[in-house]
Amino acid sequence: xxxxxxxxxxxxxxxxxxxxxxxxxxxxxxxxxxxxxxxxxxxxxxxxxxxxxxxxxxxxxxxxxxxxxxxxxxxxxxxxxxxxxxxxxxxxxxxxxxxxxxxxxxxxxxxxxxxxxxxxxxxxxxx
Amino acid sequence: xxxxxxxxxxxxxxxxxxxxxxxxxxxxxxxxxxxxxxxxxxxxxxxxxxxxxxxxxxxxxxxxxxxxxxxxxxxxxxxxxxxxxxxxxxxxxxxxxxxxxxxxxxxxxxxxxxxxxxxxxxxxxxxxxxxxxxxxxxxxxxxxxxxxxxxxxxxxxxxxxxxxxxxx
Numbered sequence: 001x002x003x004x005x006x007x008x009x010x011x012x013x014x015x016x017x018x019x020x021x022x023x024x025x026x027x028x029x030x031x032x033x034x035x036x037x038x039x040x041x042x043x044x045x046x047x048x049x050x051x052x053x054x055x056x057x058x059x060x061x062x063x064x065x066x067x068x069x070x071x072x073x074x075x076x077x078x079x080x081x082x083x084x085x086x087x088x089x090x091x092x093x094x095x096x097x098x099x100x101x102x103x104x105x106x107x108x109x110x111x112x113x114x115x116x117x118x119x120x121x122x123x124x125x126x127x
Numbered sequence: 128x129x130x131x132x133x134x135x136x137x138x139x140x141x142x143x144x145x146x147x148x149x150x151x152x153x154x155x156x157x158x159x160x161x162x163x164x165x166x167x168x169x170x171x172x173x174x175x176x177x178x179x180x181x182x183x184x185x186x187x188x189x190x191x192x193x194x195x196x197x198x199x200x201x202x203x204x205x206x207x208x209x210x211x212x213x214x215x216x217x218x219x220x221x222x223x224x225x226x227x228x229x230x231x232x233x234x235x236x237x238x239x240x241x242x243x244x245x246x247x248x249x250x251x252x253x254x255x256x257x258x259x260x261x262x263x264x265x266x267x268x269x270x271x272x273x274x275x276x277x278x279x280x281x282x283x284x285x286x287x288x289x290x291x292x293x294x295x
């Protein structure tokens with residue numbers, strides 16, 4: 001499994017990377033939507049994108065619309081991870097094609113729970 | 128939850144800061160309110176870092192967090208998962224404190240009428256003064272272990288006058 005973490009904050013990328021690598025993901029990082037599109041254009045096979053909203057050059061909402069316009073990237077799961085919590089923005093992102101929306105601050109458990117609901121994280125079953 | 132401008136209080140700001148603090152720093156020392164004026168003014172504790180963000184739109188404000196060196200260092204290490212012996216570069220502090228004020232600012236914004244937009248954060252060693260057209264609407268002095276930090280929300284003067292009229 002491969003996750004693309006898109007956030008202009010290296011700190012937030014580090015926090016998210018810790019969470020998803022624990023789940024067994026390989027990680028690619030991008031500092032904005034354009035960098036993320038450039039990474040996808042190299043042909044990496046991404047299962048999950050974790051996307052901030054407010055970023056320089058290209059914001060997360062624009063990234064979602066660009067990805068959803070490309071049939072070759074249709075299978076990727078898109079999760080917004082952002083401080084933007086106005087109802088209108090959440091509706092807009094989901095309508096544009098984001099599958100999930102997580103508001104910062106979040107606990108690792110909250111991210112894992114969302115990924116489990118999406119079938120992208122397996123809860124460990126005691127032997 | 129959205130609230131009127133008149134209802135933005137220290138209680139709201141404290142709740143937001145505490146939630147963000149607990150989430151980022153885990154189960155360390157709790158934050159507690161200290162009454163100003165205080166002899167634990169962050170600026171009196173040596174060098175400080177200021178992190179600021181602005182909100183524009185239906186509600187306008189500047190939010191500034193002032194942290195003494197010790198707090199800035201501890202917060203950055205906790206957020207980045209650095210050990211005490213790991214070297215912290217200024218870029219690490221700028222990035223972590225920028226994200227801290229971004230999350231606190233975003234959550235304060237969510238309490239106020241929208242739509243509004245957050246700026247990108249600004250972080251500096253030393254004080255950041257909001258525009259002279261803004262007046263202080265809320266100041267929160269918090270203790271954290273032996274340290275203190277300060278959160279200030281400033282709003283345009285006319286918005287503040289509207290708030291005072293609503294309160295009257």
